[in-house]
Amino acid sequence: MQSGTYTARRGELETYFDRTASENWARLTSEAPVSGIRATVRAGRNAMRETLLSWLPGDMTGLRLLDAGCGTGALANEAARRGAEVVAVDLAGTLIEHARDRAAHLGGNQPDFRVGDMLDETLGSFDHIVAMDSLIHYKPADIVDALARASARCRRSIIFTVAPQTPMLSVMHAVGRMFPRSDRAPFIEPLAEAKLRRLIAADPRLSDFAPGRHRRIKSGFYTSHAYEWVRR
Numbered sequence: 001m002q003s004g005t006y007t008a009r010r011g012e013l014e015t016y017f018d019r020t021a022s023e024n025w026a027r028l029t030s031e032a033p034v035s036g037i038r039a040t041v042r043a044g045r046n047a048m049r050e051t052l053l054s055w056l057p058g059d060m061t062g063l064r065l066l067d068a069g070c071g072t073g074a075l076a077n078e079a080a081r082r083g084a085e086v087v088a089v090d091l092a093g094t095l096i097e098h099a100r101d102r103a104a105h106l107g108g109n110q111p112d113f114r115v116g117d118m119l120d121e122t123l124g125s126f127d128h129i130v131a132m133d134s135l136i137h138y139k140p141a142d143i144v145d146a147l148a149r150a151s152a153r154c155r156r157s158i159i160f161t162v163a164p165q166t167p168m169l170s171v172m173h174a175v176g177r178m179f180p181r182s183d184r185a186p187f188i189e190p191l192a193e194a195k196l197r198r199l200i201a202a203d204p205r206l207s208d209f210a211p212g213r214h215r216r217i218k219s220g221f222y223t224s225h226a227y228e229w230v231r232r
Helices: 004-020 022-028 036-054 074-081 093-106 140-151 167-176 193-202
Strands: 064-068 085-090 112-115 126-131 154-164 209-219 222-231
Touching: 004 022, 004 093, 004 140, 022 036, 022 093, 036 074, 036 154, 036 209, 036 222, 064 074, 074 085, 074 093, 085 093, 093 112, 126 140, 140 154, 140 193, 154 209, 193 209, 193 222
Parallel strands: 064 085, 064 126, 085 112, 126 154
Antiparallel strands: 154 222, 209 222
16 A cells, blocks of 8 residues: 555656646757756766666566656667567656657657556566656655565566755755745655665565665766665
8 A cells, every 4th residue: 555645745746747847857858958957967867877777688688677757768768679578657648648759759669658656566577677766756665665565576676766865955955945836846855875775674575685786876956876676
């Protein structure tokens, strides 16, 4: 069962990415010109996506991957190009429309893009589950619960990112709270690495997974920390 805080935040994210920021997000994830600040975010996201992809097999033929919070589909498209059977899910229907359109222009093996919740058990089981910047808006306990629920359907590795707890991010988030509510992006929940590892170690549902690689990406206004957890 999903917690009340997870469900509430999921609703906020759906509204924001599906209505308030869908076109801005589509532009950010394209090659169209953007402002200096957004350019740093784009560069950071591109570097993060390449990092996560480098932790996946170069040949994914016969493997099944879940792109949890796929946005406009860049990671899903690359995994499909490598031969994976990709299910790519996002709460925002407008972003899924962009993703389907971009994938169709690429041709080849197509991801299965769906509107929905990444924790939906009817999506099935996977060899790899990737959640790039899709858990950063949730409370720490909800992040670990999501990982634990996903682990039951994962045969090889879970790769995900969190917003690291840094002084700079704390200042940026405090400033963000000063904007009118209609102009705010959903709040990001910074999470210290020690706390993340402690929460994961304390959850018996994740006992079959061991920590693998990790890497922090910082590019201007973008900061995110990637983790790989591998089935033992």
